[in-house]
Amino acid sequence: MHRTLYRKLVDAHTVTQLDAQNVLLFCDLHLMNEYTSPQAFAGLDEQGRQVLVPGQNMAVVSHVIPTDPGAIRIIRDAAPALQASNLRKNCDQHGIPLFDTQDALQGIEHVVAPEHGMVRPGMVVICGDSHTTTYGALGALGFGIGTSEVEHVLATQTLVYRLAKDMRIQVDGLLPLGTTAKDLILMVIGHIGAQGARGHVIEFCGTAFDAMSIEARFTVCNMAVEAGARGALIAPDQKAADYVLARSADLIGPLQQVALQHWASLRSDAGAVFDVEHHFDASAVPPHVTWGTSPDQVAPIGGAVPDPETQAAGPLRRSTEQALRYTGLAAGTPLEGIAIQHVFIGSCTNARIEDLRAVAEVVRGRQVAQGVRAMVVPGSGAVKQQAEAEGIARLLLDAGFEWREPGCSMCLAMNGDILADGVRCASTTNRNFEGRQGRGAITHLMSPAMAAAAAITGTITDVRRLETPHA
Numbered sequence: 001m002h003r004t005l006y007r008k009l010v011d012a013h014t015v016t017q018l019d020a021q022n023v024l025l026f027c028d029l030h031l032m033n034e035y036t037s038p039q040a041f042a043g044l045d046e047q048g049r050q051v052l053v054p055g056q057n058m059a060v061v062s063h064v065i066p067t068d069p070g071a072i073r074i075i076r077d078a079a080p081a082l083q084a085s086n087l088r089k090n091c092d093q094h095g096i097p098l099f100d101t102q103d104a105l106q107g108i109e110h111v112v113a114p115e116h117g118m119v120r121p122g123m124v125v126i127c128g129d130s131h132t133t134t135y136g137a138l139g140a141l142g143f144g145i146g147t148s149e150v151e152h153v154l155a156t157q158t159l160v161y162r163l164a165k166d167m168r169i170q171v172d173g174l175l176p177l178g179t180t181a182k183d184l185i186l187m188v189i190g191h192i193g194a195q196g197a198r199g200h201v202i203e204f205c206g207t208a209f210d211a212m213s214i215e216a217r218f219t220v221c222n223m224a225v226e227a228g229a230r231g232a233l234i235a236p237d238q239k240a241a242d243y244v245l246a247r248s249a250d251l252i253g254p255l256q257q258v259a260l261q262h263w264a265s266l267r268s269d270a271g272a273v274f275d276v277e278h279h280f281d282a283s284a285v286p287p288h289v290t291w292g293t294s295p296d297q298v299a300p301i302g303g304a305v306p307d308p309e310t311q312a313a314g315p316l317r318r319s320t321e322q323a324l325r326y327t328g329l330a331a332g333t334p335l336e337g338i339a340i341q342h343v344f345i346g347s348c349t350n351a352r353i354e355d356l357r358a359v360a361e362v363v364r365g366r367q368v369a370q371g372v373r374a375m376v377v378p379g380s381g382a383v384k385q386q387a388e389a390e391g392i393a394r395l396l397l398d399a400g401f402e403w404r405e406p407g408c409s410m411c412l413a414m415n416g417d418i419l420a421d422g423v424r425c426a427s428t429t430n431r432n433f434e435g436r437q438g439r440g441a442i443t444h445l446m447s448p449a450m451a452a453a454a455a456i457t458g459t460i461t462d463v464r465r466l467e468t469p470h471a
Ligand SMILES: CC(C)[C@@](O)(CC(=O)O)C(=O)O
Pocket: 035, 063, 128, 129, 130, 131, 144, 412
């Protein structure tokens, strides 16, 4: 029978079929953060259970950690400090590797795990975090799990897994200059909707993805969950193999040959049937920006805020009306030219070295606009060190950006980095929900290059139209 890559990965990890829709699934790698792990460890301790395979788990402190420049990274508030100390205690007790607050390589789990070669094609990778879909970029099936499942995985390295359906999104052609992977995935989400892939694992394919870097593929797969997907996959190619081998000192000689042979088999069969298929042309995609409070409330930069009056009465119109009330935007307002007060460049979506290089390219020879606060938060210590070594940090500091320590930071208001009520932010993150970055704060999702352009002009700006910097 012809199988999709998704089904091949599930079949290879099925310990036993539980019923028509559910299998007991083996998980190669379980990632944890301080936010979704405490209850799971408490459950283990109550039952006097141990972690079955500590070495197939890894933990980071990412969501609550302060990112103040050069800070000693002490978490001052009692509750988050307790979350971090609990994680430290639990990892010590169970022998689980931890990137702790003082670790120079600490960062966001979805940036740290791949950069240390922990994620390999064909793996099943899980985490108590919905953006675990990121790992599809390496041909690994990654997905978020709930707290109760975290406990089950710690005790058995397996979980009860409900099979998803198969969706294929084929994108051919090359992204035009100024358009990035972030613009492409925002366009797709705008097209299929925030629930358009609900219950499906998306396989992304086509010449647009062949041409993309691994980091760009991370961005796309990271945001698949914002279309409701339960996973994302891109068949691993030579780029994926090179990325992983460059970070995997153990894969040498015969082992490397075996790995490469296996990875080459990780693709959907020619006759595999997908439940849903979408096709897009990359060459026609302009930069995109969200105007509302859901990632699917998005438009090309040359567009305008929609008029709910033109929408049929019903949920769509109501959500548009609510979004305009919250974002304070009038129907018909052109996206380009909306004033912003804050720029946040960071998150597991867009804070890898390639993203920071893109920001530096836009910022070179320019200054942050008067009245704009612009923050750059690297996705990990390794990214931060590399950006500093390449002179990117210096360039951004000289231009008026804040250069901060790694962490989730202002992606969400769960640490010291919170936006005040009414502040409008150009953000490289993945969610623009009401209050996401702070109570009453307004989030416009966009690419790193577009966020950099907004920092320079103080308004939402088409990066393709920025004037050449003055010599
Ligand atoms: C809320 C936070 C912990 C989270 O990481 C949770 C998640 O993605 O599941 C998010 O970005 O929304």
